[in-house]
Amino acid sequence: MRIAVLCYASVGGSGVVATELAHALAERGHDVHVLSRERPFRWKSDVRGLSFVQVQMPDYPLFREPQYLLGLTNSIVRLARSQPIDIVHAHYAVPHATAAHLAREMLARGPGSHPPRTVATLHGTDITLVGSGYETVVGYAIEHADAVTAVSASLRDDTIRSLGIGRDIRVIPNFLECSEWRRRPDPELRERICGSHPNRRVLIHVSNFRPVKRVGTVVDVFRRVLEQLDAVLVMVGDGPDRVPLEHDVEAAGLRDRVTFVGEQHDLVSWLSSADVFLLPSSQESFGLAALEAMACEVPVVASRVGGLPEVIEDGVTGFLCPPDAVDLMTARVVDLLSDEAMRIRIGRASAAHVRANFCTHEVVPLYEACYRATLGQGV
Secondary structure (H helix, E strand, O other), rough: OOEEEEEOOOOHHHHHHHHHHHHHHHHOOOOOEEEEOOOOOOOOOOOOOOOEEEEOOOOOOOOOOOOOHHHHHHHHHHHHHHHHOOOEEEEOOOHHHHHHHHEEEOOOOOOOOOOOEEEEEEEOOOHHHHHHHHHHHHHHHHHHHHEOOOOOOOOHHHHHHHHHOOOOEEOOOEEEOOOOOOOOHHHHHHHHHHHOOOOOOOOOEEEOOOOOOOOHHHHHHHHHHHHHOOOOEEEEOOOOOOHHHHHHHHHHHOOOOOEEEEEEHHHHHHHHHEEEEEEEOOOOOOOHHHHHHOOOOOOEEEEOOHHHHHHHEEOOEEEEOOOOOOHHHHHHHHHHHHOHHHHHHHHHHHHHHHHHOOOOOHHHHHHHHHHHOOOOOOO
């Protein structure tokens, strides 16, 4: 099939999953074009059948903001007029689903036209946060897509409830290339993290440092953990809440215990050097970062919100706590750091769970079946 994938280039989950899907589809023999403002965070340039189309936007003084929606729509139309496109797959509803709809309508004009079919994948904050300010437009684009998928049953239900959607939404979970996402110990990195204290325990958090991730709560839990055992905290990622949090860490006298390392391309090494992953988000429609940690045999202590219960079985492949239960999260972290046998058991169980349910070879065929059904080719 000939597929155009629309996504954001940032480190957020929707862009990462869209990019990995594009890679996997190309490797399975499809012709895939990825459209975005810049090359995505995890882009691979050496995959046969995969190409990148940069969205161009006019620089005109009348416009107060860059006209991404118009630029993206124009890029889709130009691509589809230059070569056949079967599917336009929009990741993150705002504004990609709208751009896909507009492009399809434009391409449908004229005799003998064969506009591409559109698929919209909902990732979370495009519905629960950003989409709440554009509910009329987002709802319209979702209703008029040829197919819609969501990364969790929780997100599907939230979308139907909040936007009043009356159509079928197929659940296709996020996934990992499990041959790459597996525990890979890095003794040098572990030594660098722990310094001259080899027995220190390592907590880790990975996110885009936005309010929904509650990075301040990560530090609150860590401060309580320090009252009971020797540990360090590694904060991976970047975003609007990073600088204020760094100031808070400095003011609390924790600068020698908390390390901010920014965005990292080789997350496997960082996760494999950690003992526990902490994710106290106020909302997670899926929890891709948790899945990545689990694949590297790192037990996850997370909020019981959104789609996380669909990824983590409490007490078996990690621990789930009410989002505001800071003391309970602390207790779970301390339990894991104090009981090596339990930590190893849960880490291995979580990795096995990922391999049984969330690998590329399990999930990508679900998208292919969705495409075929959308094109009327059956499943």
